[in-house]
Structure formats: structure tokens, C-alpha cells
Amino acid sequence: GQQLNQSPQSMFIQEGEDVSMNCTSSSIFNTWLWYKQDPGEGPVLLIALYKAGELTSNGRLTAQFGTTRKDSFLNISASIPSDVGIYFCAGFRGSQGNLIFGKGTKLSVKP
Amino acid sequence: NAGVTQTPKFRVLKTGQSMTLLCAQDMNHEYMYWYRQDPGMGLRLIHYSVGEGTTAKGEVPDGYNVSRLKKQNFLLGLESAAPSQTSVYFCASSSRPPGTVSNQPQHFGDGTRLSIL
Numbered sequence: 001g002q003q004l005n006q007s008p009q010s011m012f013i014q015e016g017e018d019v020s021m022n023c024t025s026s027s028i029f030n031t032w033l034w035y036k037q038d039p040g041e042g043p044v045l046l047i048a049l050y051k052a053g054e055l056t057s058n059g060r061l062t063a064q065f066g067t068t069r070k071d072s073f074l075n076i077s078a079s080i081p082s083d084v085g086i087y088f089c090a091g092f093r094g095s096q097g098n099l100i101f102g103k104g105t106k107l108s109v110k111p
Numbered sequence: 112n113a114g115v116t117q118t119p120k121f122r123v124l125k126t127g128q129s130m131t132l133l134c135a136q137d138m139n140h141e142y143m144y145w146y147r148q149d150p151g152m153g154l155r156l157i158h159y160s161v162g163e164g165t166t167a168k169g170e171v172p173d174g175y176n177v178s179r180l181k182k183q184n185f186l187l188g189l190e191s192a193a194p195s196q197t198s199v200y201f202c203a204s205s206s207r208p209p210g211t212v213s214n215q216p217q218h219f220g221d222g223t224r225l226s227i228l
Binding site: 004006040041042043044045088090092098099100101102103104 | 115144146151152153154155156169170201203208217219220221222
């Protein structure tokens with residue numbers, strides 16, 4: 001089946017540092033989404049990207065839709081302890097329901 | 112302001128037992144989805160519905176059935192539970208498909224943790 005390769009799998013950073021993670025695929029996607037999941041809860045949408053090359057910010061978060069339409073990037077600036085969680089990318093190719101998720105990046109922030 | 116509510120939150124079953132997971136949304140959304148989340152696997156779509164009375168298969172539909180008799184409810188059934196179905200199940204809803212340029216996100220419930228012994 002379709003796969004999204006998300007990296008890194010995990011990150012251990014110091015509070016205040018910037019974070020970068022990415023998602024790549026062998027297939028083209030029309031939409032890229034980035035979610036955050038806290039323990040015991042469902043994913044929460046952070047940023048949605050709909051056009052190749054699009055750069056969108058949400059507070060300290062910035063995400064980009066790669067120009068090849070096969071990748072996307074998420075950056076978090078000046079990390080804080082509440083940024084801890086698992087970040088998922090997801091891609092959508094245009095069929096009715098199939099949103100394909102990456103395996104997640106687990107972020108740990110040391111105060 | 113409930114959003115997406117899943118019941119039950121936890122359940123332990125024996126192999127071969129059946130059960131139904133209920134998802135309810137109060138946002139009048141047309142689209143509803145069932146995902147399973149396994150360690151290291153991300154979320155995978157089981158079944159989805161694009162409106163009342165309609166259902167469709169997702170990426171991993173085998174062993175599951177669904178029904179959407181009412182717009183606000185989406186039921187996920189396991190007819191004969193197997194240990195491989197031990198997972199965390201998430202329901203989601205959206206007013207439009209996730210690829211629509213309308214910034215309508217998928218709203219997720221808090222999950223049902225299911226263990227099959």
C-alpha cells in the first residue's frame with residue numbers, strides 16, 4: 001500500500017531549540033496535513049497544506065508543501081515543554097476517504 | 112461542545128467474541144471515519160462513510176463491518192474478534208473530504224482501547 005516515510009522517529013531536544021521533521025513519499029499528494037497527538041487523546045490538526053510550494057504558519061509552527069508534491073516539512077521554533085507529543089504527517093491523493101498517515105515523530109523536550 | 116465521542120473507552124474481549132464500537136458526532140458532519148492505531152504504524156483507515164446510509168472500505172477493512180444508519184452515528188463491528196485486532200481505534204468526522212480546499216479538518220475522538228485475549 002501507499003506509504004509515507006516520516007523522520008526522524010524520535011527527537012530529544014532542549015527547551016528553546018528549534019525542531020524540524022519531514023515526510024516523504026514515492027507518490028504525489030494533493031494535500032498534506034500535520035497533526036499532533038497527546039497521550040490518551042486523538043490527533044489534533046495543526047496545519048493543512050493544499051498547494052505545492054505553500055508555506056503556512058500556525059504560531060510557532062511552520063509547514064511547507066514540497067514543490068515536487070512528494071514531501072512536506074514541519075518546523076517548530078523555540079520549543080516549549082507542552083510541545084511534547086507525537087507529530088503525524090498525513091497525505092491525501094483525492095479519493096473520497098483515504099488519508100494516509102506517517103508513522104509519527106515522537107518529540108521530547110527537556111526543560 | 113462534545114465534538115466526536117467514542118464509547119466505550121476501554122474493552123477487553125476474548126478471541127471469538129463480538130462487539131460494537133460507537134462513534135457519535137454533534138457537528139452535523141457528512142463524513143465519518145474509523146481508524147486503528149498500532150505502535151509504530153501510525154493511523155490506518157478501516158472504513159469510512161460519506162453520508163448517512165453509505166459506507167466504504169479503507170486500507171484495512173478485513174474483519175470489520177460498519178453501519179451509518181443515522182448521520183450522527185458511525186458504528187464499527189467486530190463479528191469474531193482476533194488478537195490481531197488489539198489496537199486503539201479512533202473515529203473521526205469532517206464536513207468535507209480531507210483534501211477539500213476549505214480548511215475543514217478531521218475531528219478525532221479520544222479513542223477506544225481494545226484488547227483481544
